[in-house]
Amino acid sequence: MATNGSPSPVRLDRRTLLRGAGALGLLGLTACGTPGGGGTGDRTIAHKFGTTAVSGTPTRIVTVGLTDQDYAVALGTVPVGIREWFGTQPGALWPWARERAGNAQPAVLPVEALNFEQIAALRPDLVLGPSGGLTSDDYRTLSGIAPTIAQPGEFADYGAPWQKIAEMTGAALGVPDRAAQLVRDVDTRFATTRDANPSFRGRTGLLVSVLADGSYYAYAEGPAPRFLVDLGFTLPPATEQIFTGPERAPRQLSREQLGLLEADVLLVGLYGDRAAAQIAGDPVMRGLRVAREGRMVLMPETSTVNGTLSFGSVLSLPVALDEVPPRIAAALDGNPATAVAPAR
Structure with missing residues (x-):
């Protein structure tokens, strides 16, 4: 959080607000719909700025949202570049993701502003940002580097619920069934904890x-x-x-x-x-x-x-x-x- 231990007033900026709340996921989920087709053939993913076509199996992914790396890693692909939110974790991966990432060492992208040159140098074949708040200019620039999936338009920026992020990431990576199973697994864990x-x-x-x-x-x-x-x-x-x-x-x-x-x-x-x-x-x-x-x-x-x-x-x-x-x-x-x- 943007604090420095000083007794002087601290401005609570957008990033600080997000860290306090977690990303601002909306409390009442609406029907998410299906972001694209299944499998590793051609599919189209809808987002705030239109649609993006993806084909095959992306292997060089850069994540530019706050938490997109967790979803990619959970679905079997460690990003080559990760926009770090907070925590100064190695490779911008917290322990729950690091244990699944093996020896991979993703490049860490600064959270304050997108470094397009750094992203381009990573030669991505897909840029993922469902958990973020890309601007239209960000999206245009990133789309000139690689197919880019922005945040969904039906939620506030930074506000996609985890179920929606999993759904979009699964579609983009060509593994929608695996993403749906992850969602069911977490929902089951919640039900078990409530019962206990x-x-x-x-x-x-x-x-x-x-x-x-x-x-x-x-x-x-x-x-x-x-x-x-x-x-x-x-x-x-x-x-x-x-x-x-x-x-x-x-x-x-x-x-x-x-x-x-x-x-x-x-x-x-x-x-x-x-x-x-x-x-x-x-x-x-x-x-x-x-x-x-x-x-x-x-x-x-x-x-x-x-x-x-x-x-x-x-x-x-x-x-x-x-x-x-x-x-x-x-x-x-x-x-x-x-x-x-x-x-x-």
Whole structure:
């Protein structure tokens, strides 16, 4: 996140917002449709800027979205270049993808701006960006290098849900059936976890980011909020009312609004070295029931738990389903003695 540990105000830019929420996947999924034909013959994939024809089996893929690498790796192709989102992981692959990538060493592309010369030098035969927010100019330039799949048009930029990203990636790589199976596998994992944790059903849960300057941002959309919903949680009714507009954008909370963080469980993303100290030294926050009763799950920025929820991908979600529910269960009991240490 764009913080530097300084007490001066920190501007929360688009990339920071995305990291706090995970990519801004929309809470209510609509019918996605079929992006293209099956198999490795000719197929056409629809996206925000039209359609792109792909044939054969692409082998030199460059990913330019935030999390597209996970889907390509899950479907058996390690990209030759990956646009890194955050975490400074080797090859821009977090552990859940790295273990499947073998000894591959993808080139790392900067997230701040596309380096078209670097991309062209990688000689890609396909550029993937379903999880991103390409502009029309970006798309035109990339299409001059290789067939390019942009983000779907029916969702906000950076807002495609993981099911849609898997579907588009499977079509582009010519393995739609494998992609559909990945989606079914993750959905089954969610169902199993819900069945194993009936106490989650109907409880309230919320995601908040705390920055090094002591500011708080609450989220209604994105993989982490959707993760809670998929486990049976709902937003606190009072907090639900502050999110407006079709994207239900993240909201910064004033000191007077911190009571909106009261929930049965609160996932807290800690961004910057001083974020945890800000919570510990905040008398308003310490006075909330959610803090007094140990109902917070603390997630430092580069922890595996925060990474899995931020990515919210077909590879990271199974890890999240192993790591996060036990922490949530410990927080839900309202006993501060059972509160777990910040995630690593």
